[in-house]
Amino acid sequence: xxxxSEKFEQSLQRLExxxxxxxxxxxxxxxxxxxxxxxxGLVKQCQTLLSQAEQKxxxxxxxxxxxxxxKPLNTES
Numbered sequence: 001x002x003x004x005s006e007k008f009e010q011s012l013q014r015l016e017x018x019x020x021x022x023x024x025x026x027x028x029x030x031x032x033x034x035x036x037x038x039x040x041g042l043v044k045q046c047q048t049l050l051s052q053a054e055q056k057x058x059x060x061x062x063x064x065x066x067x068x069x070x071k072p073l074n075t076e077s
Contacts, residue, residue, distance in 0.1 A: 008049040015042040 002010070018039045022032055 004049050004052060008046060008053075011042045011045050011049070015039055015046070018042070 018035045021027060022035055022039075027035065
């Protein structure tokens with residue numbers, strides 16, 4: 001079974017391929033529309049996976065808040 005990171009990477013790669021093919025302008029209209037529709041679905045899937053990852057990060061940060069030491073960022077080099 002594929003984990004969410006692999007799913008995201010595969011979906012993003014497929015989306016990039018679809019965009020390149022559509023932008024090339026060589027697809028017949030019906031095929032371009034089908035590719036666009038697939039791309040919209042992939043964008044939604046990627047957004048869902050990113051949202052889930054963000055939620056996991058928030059949970060991890062909250063769980064370790066007592067153990068994390070924060071320091072101000074020193075921007076002077």
